[in-house]
Amino acid sequence: MNMTEKKTRQMPKGGRKGGAIFPRIPLSDALQYAKKLVSKTHISAQPQDLIFSGVLGAKGSAGEVKISSLRQYGLLTGDSKTGYLAEELAKKISAAPQEELIPLYQQAILRPNVFKKLFDTYHGDTVTKAKLKQRVSDLRVHPDQAELCVDLYIAGMLFAQLVAVDGESISHISLSELSGSEKQSHDNNEKKGGFTENNYEDSEVIEAGIDNAADTTEVVTSYDNVGPSQQLKHDLSTPRAIFNVNISLDSSLDTEKLQRQLELLKKFGAI
Known part of the structure; x- marks a missing residue:
């Protein structure tokens, strides 16, 4: 009797399947x-x-x-x-503040080697998911993981605003757009938010004096949905400041303009 017993070798469950690695979470x-x-x-x-x-x-x-x-x-x-x-x-x-996050997200999604090579291959192009899977296979991702790899790539690229998806088409931004995104984000931040001098066109207000106060009120009204502007609008319509008004009368004075100025001063409670 043969005392040697043959044991069937069992493959371990789970574990890596081999092939190129890529992030397994979005x-x-x-x-x-x-x-x-x-x-x-x-x-x-x-x-x-x-x-x-x-x-x-x-x-x-x-x-x-x-x-x-x-x-x-x-x-x-x-x-x-x-x-x-x-x-x-x-x-x-x-x-980082909200308006500066996208360029940082773009850095993160392009760190993984497989994702970077996909973008390097198709930047500026519109491709299908099937085309991406074909390229993933070329990059030695395990066939059983190709679908997951492509899905995570598309999801991350969408999150970082590097692709746009329309049905089966995935459109990648170009390298020039990528390099300019950080600058554009900075420029947008400079132009955005707050009540800046340019919002009010101060040069015109200063030159025209109180005659343009109504225009200023209209600008504030356009910011009603911002929040603090509502309080600002209220402050303009019910002024709490003390006005010192000096009016010089001479033969060259435009009486119609004087009348408008007096009406505005009365409207804002200055007289």
Whole structure:
């Protein structure tokens, strides 16, 4: 009797399937984890178990997948031995005002090697999802993961405003548009918000004096939905300041203009 028993070898369940790696969570989710990571590691690097429980809400292989994804997006650095820290990009995103976030999101989505190569291939072009899957295959992503890879790429690129989707068509912005997006964001921020001198066309108000006060009120009215402007409009219509009015009368005075000025002064409670 043969005492040697043959045992059937069983393949382990789960684990990586091989092929090129890519982030396995959407950029939007990674950014939420990165925000917590910045807060938790503000003073120093933190151990893996704290990151698993306090930042990622997962442990074991699920936590490792999230850590890998954050690292690929450029949001996390460190390892299980020395602890984990928020990467500089994550800190910038956490501190940036809303109008400056898109260029930072674009940096994050283009950090993963596979996503960067997809964009390098198709920037400025409109392609189908099938075309993206074909390119993903060329980049050695495992066939079983190609669909997921493309879906995560499209979702992240949409979030970062690098593509537009119309049915089956995915349109990528060009490199020139990408390089100019940060400048455009800065310019828009300069033009946006507040009641600036240009909003009121101050040069005309100064030259015309009180005769243009009604125009100023109309400008404020156009900002009613902003919030603070409602109070500002109320303040203009019921002035609390003390007016000192000096009117010089001579033969060259335009009586019609004087009449309008007097009517405005009466309207605003100055006389």
